[in-house]
Amino acid sequence: MRAMSAMTKPRSRANGESILDSRIENHHRSMTKPRSRANGEGSIYFEKGRNRWVAALSLPDGRRQRWSDPDRDVVRAKLTRAIADRDEGLPPEGDRTTVEQLLTWWLGHSLRCRPTTLVFYTGAVARHLVPALGRIELRKLTPQHVEQMMGRKRAEVSAGRANALRAVLRQALAVAEKRELVRRNVAALVEPYRVPTRGVEPLSLEEGRAFLAQARGDRLYPLYVCALGLGLRQGELLGLTWPDVDLRRGTISVRRQLQRIKLPDASGKLTATLVELKTPASRRTVPIPDGVARVLVDHRRAQLQERSLAHGRSWQDAALVFSTRYGTPLDAANVRRAFDLALARAGLAHRRFHDQRHTTASLLQAVGVHPFVAQQLLGHSRTEMTKRYSHPYEALLVDAAARIDAALLPDDGLVEQR
Numbered sequence: 001m002r003a004m005s006a007m008t009k010p011r012s013r014a015n016g017e018s019i020l021d022s023r024i025e026n027h028h029r030s031m032t033k034p035r036s037r038a039n040g041e042g043s044i045y046f047e048k049g050r051n052r053w054v055a056a057l058s059l060p061d062g063r064r065q066r067w068s069d070p071d072r073d074v075v076r077a078k079l080t081r082a083i084a085d086r087d088e089g090l091p092p093e094g095d096r097t098t099v100e101q102l103l104t105w106w107l108g109h110s111l112r113c114r115p116t117t118l119v120f121y122t123g124a125v126a127r128h129l130v131p132a133l134g135r136i137e138l139r140k141l142t143p144q145h146v147e148q149m150m151g152r153k154r155a156e157v158s159a160g161r162a163n164a165l166r167a168v169l170r171q172a173l174a175v176a177e178k179r180e181l182v183r184r185n186v187a188a189l190v191e192p193y194r195v196p197t198r199g200v201e202p203l204s205l206e207e208g209r210a211f212l213a214q215a216r217g218d219r220l221y222p223l224y225v226c227a228l229g230l231g232l233r234q235g236e237l238l239g240l241t242w243p244d245v246d247l248r249r250g251t252i253s254v255r256r257q258l259q260r261i262k263l264p265d266a267s268g269k270l271t272a273t274l275v276e277l278k279t280p281a282s283r284r285t286v287p288i289p290d291g292v293a294r295v296l297v298d299h300r301r302a303q304l305q306e307r308s309l310a311h312g313r314s315w316q317d318a319a320l321v322f323s324t325r326y327g328t329p330l331d332a333a334n335v336r337r338a339f340d341l342a343l344a345r346a347g348l349a350h351r352r353f354h355d356q357r358h359t360t361a362s363l364l365q366a367v368g369v370h371p372f373v374a375q376q377l378l379g380h381s382r383t384e385m386t387k388r389y390s391h392p393y394e395a396l397l398v399d400a401a402a403r404i405d406a407a408l409l410p411d412d413g414l415v416e417q418r
Contacts, residue, residue: 041083042055042056042057042058042079042082042083043055043056043057044056044072044075044076044079046072047068050068051070052068052069052070053068053069053070053071053072053074053075054066054067054068054075055067055068055075055076055078055079057079057082057083057086059086060086065082067079085179096137097137097138097139097181098134098135098136098137098138099129099130099133099134099135099136099137099138099141100130100133100134100135101138102138102172102173102176102181103125103129103130103134103169103172104125106171106172106175107121107122107125114275114278115259115261115273115275116259116260116261116275119261120164121168124164124165124168125168128149128153128165129149129165129168129169132149132152132153133145133146133149133169138176138181138182139182141173141182141186142186143186143187143189143190145186146166146169146186146187146189146190147190149165150162150163150165150166150190150193153165154193158195159193159194159195160193160195162193163192163193163195166187166190166192167192169187170185170187170188173185173186173187173188174188200355200358201349201351201355202351202355202356202358202359202361202362203228203348203351203355203356203359205363205366205407205408207346207348208228208359208363208408209408210346210347210348211224211228211342211343211346211348212224212225212228212408212409213346214342214345214346215342215345215346218338218342220322220335220338220339220342221295222295222296222298222299222322223237223322223335224339224342224356225291225292225295225408225409226240226292226295226296227353227356227357227360228356228359228360228404228408229289229291229292229360229401229404229405229408229409230252230286230288230292230360230377230401230404231356231357231360231361231364231377231378232252232254232286232357233257233354233357233379234332234335234353234354235257235258235259235332236254236256236257236277236282236379237321237322238257238258238320238322238329238330238332238335239256239257239258239259239274239275239320240252240254240320240321240322241256241274241318241319241320241321242300242319242320242321243319244321245288245296245321247288247293247296247297250287250288250289250293250398251285251286251287251288252285252286252288253284253285254277254282254283254284254285254286254379255276255277255283256274256275256276256277257274257275257277258272258273258274258275258329258330258332259272259273259275260272260273260331260332261273261275272328272329277379281379281380282379283379284376284377284379286377286397286401287397287398287401287402288401289398289401289402289404289405289406289409290402290405290411291405291406291408291409291410291411292401292405292409294409295409296321299321303323306325307327310325310326310327314326315327316328335353336352336353339353357378360378360404361374361378363404363407363408364377364400364403364404368403369399369400369403373397373400374400376397377397377400377401
């Protein structure tokens, strides 16, 4: 009898123990066979006085998070979600969760993007968003805070960069809204700045011919020919490798691009890295017309000669089609400077290197190539409906490339000498 009364009699509280902790312990002692729980698993108990179920979870910062509801399944679902969020590194729901906590978690756990995009996002968070908004609690963040931040940044950076900071914050808050850490995405409620469209000045057919004629003998002449004749992006050209070039079949497989990515150490150095292209439409196979093929054959012969002169001591064989004299990747900034000098020698005004793609697109239109075929050559994105129902014939692609080739590089029987 005494043993039975000892089992049912509530245990007295120890020094420093809260009433709630005592109730939890007495509840479990009253169970016939309590289930053991692992640390951090949380707990669920029933409060008879209030006729409700309560779930509790210890947080990494020492606090205890609690939920209550008459339905046990409701509190169990909330507890399960909170444990998953905690294990994933998500800041716990509560008044003290700040913008900095959210952004730090978002960069490390939730964000999925390309390496170069991650470098930009990390810099935007560290140098701009955290100093401006980091201390504000998520529940207190308002559209006015975001507008004020953009106004201050607008005095330091361009309108486009200020809009980019807003976009980074909007993406992080979208995740917080999905996780029910905030009721609304305040950054989405702020209007971005109006950014004037940058003018594009493609080369005309006559200017393109004059430019290539003047650039003959230039070490980057084959690069300019492929840029104008094939419409490849600068990163695609610099990331092109010889295994991607099939001169026998007359095709180039565009699969990767060269990007400078910051190393994950404390040095902060940028390293040239081949990365996959962003969209499926960018990954494409383009035909090599005869004129471009002749230039590439001569370029390959000259590159092998450079390699032999280096005697293998200083040559770094990365199989890049366009490289330095030592086989290493070309620097995009150096290419742009060389392009500016080549334009000046041809008596042409300054243009961006990327404008050569617009030149190719304009020439495709001028020689009557169907717009869909042109966009396949250039690797532009298409709508799902167009992708589903439009399939250009290979002959059309070959014909389009041949037309550009004939316009830019008429076969005059000369062999390029460098």
